[in-house]
Every structure is written in structure tokens, then in C-alpha cells.
Amino acid sequence: MKVALVGQPNSGKSTVFNAVAGYHSLTSNFAGTTVEYTRGQARVGGVVLDLIDLPGLYSLTPTSAVEEVSRDYLLENEWDVIINVVDASQMARSLELTLELLDLEAPMVVCLNMMDEAARKGMTIDTKSLSDALGVPVIEAIGGRGRGIVETFRAAQQEAAKGSNPHPFLYAPDLESILKELGGKVAGTLPQRPSAFHRFSALPVISSNPMPAASVKCLGGCCNTACGGQESVIAAPRVESSRHAPAQGSASVAVAEPPVRAGADLPYNEFQGTASQSQIGNLISHVGNLKSQIQVFPPARYRALQLLQSKPNPSPKRELAVCAATPDSGRRTPDLLVLTPDLLADAALRTPDSEQTFVDWARMEITSRTGQPADAAISSARHAACLNLFERVAKVARPKSDWRERVDHIAMHPIWGYAMLAVVFLGFFRLIFNVGQLGETRILSVFDALVALLTRHMDPHSAMFAAVKGGVLGTAGAVAIVLPYLLPFLAGLAILEDIGYLSRVGYLMDAGMHRLGLHGTATLPVLVGYGCSVPAVMATRILSTRRDRFIAAFLAVLVPCSARMTVIFALVGFYLGANYALAIYGLNIVVVALSGAVLARIWPEISPGMLMEVPAYRVPAAKVVALKTWWRLREFVLVAFPLLVVGSIVLSLVDFYGWQHGINAALSPLTALLGLPRSVGLTLIFGVLRKELSLLMLMQALGTTHILGAMTAAQIIIFTLFVTFYLPCMATLASMIKELGWRLTLAASAALLALAIVISLAARGVMLIL
Amino acid sequence: MAFWNPYCLNQGAMRDDANFSSPMNLYEACDQDELRILLITGGWDVRRSFNQIGIQPGDRVRVLRHAPFGGPLVIDNQGTQVAVGKQLAQQIRVEVLP
Numbered sequence: 001m002k003v004a005l006v007g008q009p010n011s012g013k014s015t016v017f018n019a020v021a022g023y024h025s026l027t028s029n030f031a032g033t034t035v036e037y038t039r040g041q042a043r044v045g046g047v048v049l050d051l052i053d054l055p056g057l058y059s060l061t062p063t064s065a066v067e068e069v070s071r072d073y074l075l076e077n078e079w080d081v082i083i084n085v086v087d088a089s090q091m092a093r094s095l096e097l098t099l100e101l102l103d104l105e106a107p108m109v110v111c112l113n114m115m116d117e118a119a120r121k122g123m124t125i126d127t128k129s130l131s132d133a134l135g136v137p138v139i140e141a142i143g144g145r146g147r148g149i150v151e152t153f154r155a156a157q158q159e160a161a162k163g164s165n166p167h168p169f170l171y172a173p174d175l176e177s178i179l180k181e182l183g184g185k186v187a188g189t190l191p192q193r194p195s196a197f198h199r200f201s202a203l204p205v206i207s208s209n210p211m212p213a214a215s216v217k218c219l220g221g222c223c224n225t226a227c228g229g230q231e232s233v234i235a236a237p238r239v240e241s242s243r244h245a246p247a248q249g250s251a252s253v254a255v256a257e258p259p260v261r262a263g264a265d266l267p268y269n270e271f272q273g274t275a276s277q278s279q280i281g282n283l284i285s286h287v288g289n290l291k292s293q294i295q296v297f298p299p300a301r302y303r304a305l306q307l308l309q310s311k312p313n314p315s316p317k318r319e320l321a322v323c324a325a326t327p328d329s330g331r332r333t334p335d336l337l338v339l340t341p342d343l344l345a346d347a348a349l350r351t352p353d354s355e356q357t358f359v360d361w362a363r364m365e366i367t368s369r370t371g372q373p374a375d376a377a378i379s380s381a382r383h384a385a386c387l388n389l390f391e392r393v394a395k396v397a398r399p400k401s402d403w404r405e406r407v408d409h410i411a412m413h414p415i416w417g418y419a420m421l422a423v424v425f426l427g428f429f430r431l432i433f434n435v436g437q438l439g440e441t442r443i444l445s446v447f448d449a450l451v452a453l454l455t456r457h458m459d460p461h462s463a464m465f466a467a468v469k470g471g472v473l474g475t476a477g478a479v480a481i482v483l484p485y486l487l488p489f490l491a492g493l494a495i496l497e498d499i500g501y502l503s504r505v506g507y508l509m510d511a512g513m514h515r516l517g518l519h520g521t522a523t524l525p526v527l528v529g530y531g532c533s534v535p536a537v538m539a540t541r542i543l544s545t546r547r548d549r550f551i552a553a554f555l556a557v558l559v560p561c562s563a564r565m566t567v568i569f570a571l572v573g574f575y576l577g578a579n580y581a582l583a584i585y586g587l588n589i590v591v592v593a594l595s596g597a598v599l600a601r602i603w604p605e606i607s608p609g610m611l612m613e614v615p616a617y618r619v620p621a622a623k624v625v626a627l628k629t630w631w632r633l634r635e636f637v638l639v640a641f642p643l644l645v646v647g648s649i650v651l652s653l654v655d656f657y658g659w660q661h662g663i664n665a666a667l668s669p670l671t672a673l674l675g676l677p678r679s680v681g682l683t684l685i686f687g688v689l690r691k692e693l694s695l696l697m698l699m700q701a702l703g704t705t706h707i708l709g710a711m712t713a714a715q716i717i718i719f720t721l722f723v724t725f726y727l728p729c730m731a732t733l734a735s736m737i738k739e740l741g742w743r744l745t746l747a748a749s750a751a752l753l754a755l756a757i758v759i760s761l762a763a764r765g766v767m768l769i770l
Numbered sequence: 771m772a773f774w775n776p777y778c779l780n781q782g783a784m785r786d787d788a789n790f791s792s793p794m795n796l797y798e799a800c801d802q803d804e805l806r807i808l809l810i811t812g813g814w815d816v817r818r819s820f821n822q823i824g825i826q827p828g829d830r831v832r833v834l835r836h837a838p839f840g841g842p843l844v845i846d847n848q849g850t851q852v853a854v855g856k857q858l859a860q861q862i863r864v865e866v867l868p
Binding site: 058059061063089090092093096121123309311312373375376379380383390396412414417503506507508510511512514519520544609610611612613614615616 | 810814815817818819820821822823824826827828829835836837838839840841842844847848849850851852853854855856857858859
């Protein structure tokens with residue numbers, strides 16, 4: 001049985017998922033943590049469930065690539081039941097998605113998560129009446145503590161077994177009649193999804209009455225010039241019969257006749273006149289009697305809603321007809337899509353069976369009745385329904401004022417907010433450094449002893465010795481040098497994420513990010529980049545334009561990830577002191593800022609601006625932090641560790657047989673340019689595989705774990721800077737190609753390489769002067 | 771706090787004489803103002819993103835704080851805190867509720 005977890009961002013879907021399926025899905029306290037769906041399995045009540053944790057979406061009409069992932073999954077893949085995870089403390093807003101999911105008319109359970117937070121906000125929710133109103137089971141839960149989770153999955157199983165199809169929440173009758181009409185029209189013209197459910201085995205019979213002509217007068221404002229203020233009449237396209245395939249879920253084709261232009265004897269509606277609205281209403285009510293409901297997925301009404309809410313995309317022919325007028329005040333806004341009937345009828349004649357014609361017609365109908373664009377009318381109807389429902393089922397007492405507000409008073413303060421930001425990040429890196437240094441010295445001494453032991457007991461001139469020594473040094477690097485820094489870093493990052501501080505950073509940085517041609521939302525991927533570039537590049541999906549995604553991904557890759565962090569701390573920090581390491585981080589921030597500013601100049605575009613939920617602070621649960629740290633560390637243990645050891649052995653053997661000279665010679669122009677020892681050339685190649693490798697290889701290439709003896713302080717700094725900025729590692733490159741395409745990836749890589757050389761040279765110049 | 775928001779209209783003593791129904795945009799509101807959203811301009815994308823996050827014309831919201839340097843402002847909408855960037859905030863017409 002397939003269970004899809006659907007909910008708004010930061011409603012705790014992944015927490016619910018992890019509660020039963022083990023920690024497989026990353027959780028954080030900010031919107032957009034999950035950008036791809038995660039699958040997992042769980043045994044609940046003796047039944048094995050396939051769980052799909054979908055990225056959060058605010059509504060089924062996506063505005064970002066993340067939401068598209070979820071919507072497309074719901075529409076194109078098979079599942080048996082939806083668990084709609086709702087943040088109870090944000091119920092008024094979250095119910096909007098719930099209502100949209102009900103439109104899918106598929107088995108569903110509402111998991112009212114974070115009941116504790118709702119209680120803290122002074123909310124009491126009558127779950128029973130909510131369940132009655134929605135027509136689906138509603139289960140209270142606290143995902144973080146595992147309460148109500150099993151009940152939710154049990155209820156989901158029951159719903160799926162029953163195959164119950166909840167009824168959609170209906171809006172005002174005249175809106176519904178248009179939806180029904182449009183639904184009937186488009187059901188046949190849209191391609192059916194290839195793998196329709198057997199449950200929704202279709203009986204696609206469309207047979208509607210011939211539609212009488214509806215007449216609409218031009219809607220005032222600037223349209224008057226377009227249609228000369230004349231009354232014009234449009235005959236709605238006529239759908240007469242349909243051919244239907246007997247096979248289940250297959251497409252039915254509506255044969256539409258070209259619409260006829262009816263005479264002007266029909267009454268037309270005055271601009272925004274109420275009398276005319278009822279006339280049209282009468283006409284429409286004539287029409288909408290579909291003889292049979294279409295049992296396909298997604299349901300016709302849902303499709304109608306989607307079409308009406310999707311972005312109006314006027315074709316060149318219709319552009320003339322797009323004009324603006326807000327009826328209430330006469331104030332003109334450019335967003336109201338009004339088509340003149342004349343042009344619409346023309347379009348209908350040209351493309352009689354185009355669903356776009358029907359959609360335009362329905363849009364115009366809704367606009368003429370409500371005085372709002374169709375999508376605004378629908379979403380405001382839904383919004384009103386939600387607020388109504390919310391007031392019926394929830395009581396909100398005065399929220400208890402607590403520490404969260406006082407913290408925000410400082411954390412988001414115009415002065416103290418930035419001071420706190422500096423303290424938090426400096427403290428964070430100081431902590432990593434101190435813990436890491438402690439570990440590095442102790443563990444490294446153990447391995448040093450081991451190497452000394454090996455030298456005594458083996459022939460130091462055999463290939464075997466070279467390989468074993470390589471293996472030992474590789475392990476030493478991974479365990480003694482990388483791990484001591486990585487572990488506190490990942491744990492600290494997990495805590496920062498779970499508290500919910502990162503969104504506040506986004507808020508504080510928004511003004512600064514505008515200088516980089518981005519906005520505050522883009523800080524999240526960049527901050528994620530401090531952990532690992534791969535999820536950071538993927539997190540750029542929360543941004544809405546390709547240009548924003550590219551710039552954010554480029555900056556996120558520039559930010560030193562945890563692997564580069566270990567290089568910085570274990571090389572510069574360990575040998576030269578923590579302040580040098582922090583200075584590299586400071587320089588990095590400057591470089592990120594400058595690159596952003598330059599990119600914004602090269603590719604200028606007005607960013608739509610930041611609109612981001614600021615989540616409530618949460619006290620991170622120790623267990624979740626531990627699991628999350630392990631989850632990220634596992635990637636290091638399973639992928640990087642073997643790579644480091646094998647790479648180290650390979651390099652030893654290369655060194656033993658003297659093959660490295662060719663590679664080093666090939667790279668010698670670069671190393672000479674940067675003033676580095678010739679032997680580090682090879683390590684730069686290995687660094688592309690894994691950034692930590694360049695650090696371990698450095699020790700291999702120099703033949704010692706005590707680097708300061710083999711390289712000068714200036715060389716260490718230049719090497720670290722170069723490794724920090726040059727090409728991203730293979731995994732990052734792969735995800736960049738996936739998210740941005742190979743062209744932009746290539747451009748970004750070339751730019752990064754050039755940038756690394758420039759920065760290293762600049763550093764060399766500065767140090768020569770000093 | 772108004773100090774941080776030079777755009778903030780009707781502040782301080784002026785507030786008493788202010789014409790509350792005068793058209794203003796969200797960015798011109800002062801901290802702690804209770805507002806009603808009147809109209810979301812700026813086209814489908816802007817409307818859509820506000821609708822998604824649960825903000826619609828007719829809603830009552832409260833301004834919590836402004837970030838400096840033309841940064842975003844945070845509004846409270848039914849207990850949800852939302853940070854709204856300057857450009858987007860300027861697309862929203864509001865009225866101050868007394």
C-alpha cells in the first residue's frame with residue numbers, strides 16, 4: 001500500500017515519516033528542507049506500507065520547482081492514500097491545501113501535527129467537528145514525540161481499504177456551476193494520465209446539452225477601445241457528443257463543434273451589473289447538466305480549478321484583449337485578465353476544440369461575476385471557506401507570551417540581531433575548531449606511532465609497504481583529521497537548523513542579498529552550503545526563477561562545505577591558528593558577496609522578492625539531532641571514507657612507482673604560478689573526487705603528517721585558498737548538471753577555476769609584500 | 771522602531787490626524803500597526819505567492835518588525851509570521867485599522 005505524505009512546508013511531514021520509517025529523510029525547522037521525495041517502508045499493524053515523503057507545497061498550483069515535484073508526483077504516480085500533514089498551530093492557512101487535496105477525491109487522512117505548539121498558542125481544536133466538516137478522518141499528533149503517528153497510519157490504511165472518496169468542498173453555487181461546466185468541457189480534451197488507478201476505472205461518458213449562447217458585454221475600462229464599447233456576443237463552444245473508449249481510464253475525446261456567433265438579441269450584461277449576473281447565472285444553470293460524472297483521475301472539477309488558477313498565458317492573438325480594470329474603484333491594475341468576447345469568439349472559431357478557449361470563457365465568466373481575476377476569485381473563495389471552517393472548529397485564546405518573543409526581539413533586532421548573528425557563527429566555528437584540534441592531536445599521535453611501528457617491521461622499499469602505509473595514512477586522515485572537525489560541525493548545524501534560526505538569518509540578510517541580486521530566501525541554500533554543496537544546490541529549487549537558482553547555486557558552491565571546512569581547519573587552523581582559519585572564512589564571505597554582485601550585473605533581473613514563513617523556535621530534540629548528525633555522517637563513512645583510504649593507497653603506489661612525475665609536470669605551470677611545491681599537483685586532481693582527499697593526498701605527496709615542515713605558512717594558506725575555491729567535487733558537479741544543465745555548470749566551473757587562481761595569486765602577492 | 775523604517779507613514783503624533791483610509795502600501799506601515807489587506811497588485815505571480823502563504827485581500831494582519839537597510843518586514847497573519855520583502859510589500863495596498 002502506497003501512502004503519500006503531503007503537507008505545507010515545515011508542517012513536519014519528514015518528522016512523521018521518520019517516526020515510522022527510521023531516519024531517512026532530512027528534517028529541519030525551515031520551509032523547504034525536503035526538495036525531493038523520499039521513499040521508505042514501515043510496518044504498521046502488520047502491514048508493510050510504502051511511504052513517500054513529498055516536499056512541502058503550499059498549494060496544488062505550484063510557484064516553485066519544489067512544489068512541482070510534489071504536485072507532479074500526486075498527479076502522475078500511483079498511490080493509495082494521502083496523509084495530509086497539517087501544522088495545527090498554522091491551521092487556518094494549512095487547511096487551504098487540505099481543501100485542494102479534497103478536490104482530488106481520493107482517500108485521505110488529515111494528521112493534525114504539532115498539537116503541542118497549537119496549545120502553546122492558546123488554540124483548542126475540535127477534531128471531531130473538523131473531521132465531520134472535511135469528511136475525512138482527522139488524527140491529532142505530535143510528530144516530534146511520536147504521538148498519534150501509529151493512529152494516523154492505521155486510519156490511512158482503513159481509508160485506503162474502504163476506498164472512500166471524500167467529497168470536495170464546494171464553493172458558492174455560481175462558481176461551482178462554472179467549474180462544472182468547464183470540468184465537463186475539458187475532461188475530454190485533456191490527455192489522460194497514462195497510469196490511471198484501477199480504483200478510478202473510468203466511465204468516460206461526456207454528454208452535455210448543447211449550450212445556449214451566453215452573451216457578455218465588454219468589461220469597461222480600456223477594453224472600450226478594443227471592442228469599441230459595443231456589445232458583443234459570444235457563443236460558448238458546443239460540445240455535443242463524445243467518443244469514449246471502453247478501456248478503463250482511457251481518454252475520451254470530446255468532439256466540439258465550432259461555436260456559432262449568436263445574434264445580438266440575447267440580453268447582455270452591463271458592466272458589473274448585478275442584474276446581468278443573475279441573467280448569466282440563469283443561462284449557465286441551463287447548461288451545466290452533465291448526464292454523468294466522469295470518474296477519472298484527476299477529477300474534472302479539480303482540472304477545471306487547476307486550469308483556472310494556472311498562470312494566464314495569452315497568445316499573441318489574444319494579447320490585444322488583455323486589459324486592465326478593477327471594477328470596484330476604477331483603479332487600473334495590469335493584472336486583471338479580461339478578454340473581449342469578440343476576440344475570444346474569433347479564437348474559438350480558429351481552434352474550436354482548444355481547451356484554452358473554454359478556459360478563457362470560464363475566466364471571463366468568473367471575472368464578470370466577481371470582479372476579480374479567476375484565480376483570485378477561486379483562492380479567495382477557498383480562503384474564506386478555510387477561515388470559516390477554522391472559526392467553527394478552533395478557539396484561540398490569548399497566546400501565552402513566552403521566551404520565543406523575547407528571543408526574536410533580540411535575534412531580529414536591527415542592531416542586536418546582527419551582533420547575535422556574528423556571535424552565533426563565530427562561536428559555532430570556535431567550537432568546531434577547539435573540539436577538532438583536541439581530537440586531531442590525540443588521534444594523530446596514535447597513527448604516528450603505528451607508522452613508526454610499520455617502518456620497523458616491514459621492508460620500507462617494497463610496494464607492499466607503500467600500499468600499507470598509504471592505507472594507514474588514509475585512515476589516519478579520515479579518522480584523525482576529518483572526523484574530529486566534521487562531527488561537531490554536523491551536530492552544531494543540526495542544532496542551528498532545528499532551532500529555526502536560519503530563517504532569521506534569511507530575514508537579516510535580505511537587504512544584503514538584494515545587493516547580490518538575490519533575496520533573503522536565497523540565503524537558505526547558501527547556508528545549507530556550509531554543510532554540503534550537494535543539498536545546497538538542490539535546495540535552490542525553492543527559488544522561483546532559473547536565474548535566481550543559478551546565482552544561488554554558484555554562491556552555495558563557493559561557500560566552504562564541511563569537507564573544505566576540514567581542509568581549512570586541519571591545515572590552516574591546526575598549523576597556523578584558529579584566527580587564520582576564521583580569516584579564510586571571512587575572505588570567503590567577501591568573495592561570495594563580490595561574486596554575487598558581479599553575477600547580478602552580468603545577469604540582471606528584478607527578483608520577485610522575499611516571501612518566507614518565519615517558523616516558531618523549537619527546542620531541538622537530542623534524539624533528532626543525533627539521528628540527523630549520523631544521517632549526514634553516514635554519507636562520509638560510507639562514501640568518503642573508502643574513497644579516502646583507496647585514494648591514499650593508490651597515491652602511495654603511484655608515488656612508489658614514480659608515476660606522479662608526469663602529472664605533476666603537467667600541472668607544474670599552475671603550481672609554479674601559485675608558488676606551491678611541485679608535488680602537490682597530483683593532490684589537486686584528487687581533490688575533485690572529494691575535497692578532503694586533497695588534504696590527505698597532500699600528506700601523502702609530502703610524505704609526512706607534519707606539513708609545516710614541508711611547506712611554508714604562506715604555501716599552506718595559498719593551497720587552502722585554492723582548494724576552497726577551485727572546481728566543486730564530482731558529486732556537486734553532478735547535482736549542478738541536474739539542476740542547472742551542463743552549460744551553466746560548465747560556465748560555473750570555469751568561473752570558479754579562474755576565481756580560485758585569481759584569489760590564490762592575490763594572496764600570494766599580499767604575502768610577498770608582507 | 772519607526773526610526774528604522776524611513777518609509778513608515780503616519781507615525782507618532784501624526785497618527786491621530788491621519789486619514790486611515792488613505793491608500794498606502796504595506797511597506798509604509800509602522801511596526802505594531804493593525805492592517806487590513808485591501809488589494810494585492812502586481813499580477814498573477816505576486817497574487818499567487820501571497821495566496822499560497824495564506825494572505826488574501828480582506829485579511830487582518832499586524833506588522834511586527836522591519837529589518838534595516840530596506841530589508842523585509844515581518845507580519846503576523848493568524849499566528850503565522852511571514853517575512854515580506856520590500857518590493858513585494860510595496861505591491862500590497864493596506865489600510866490601517868484604528
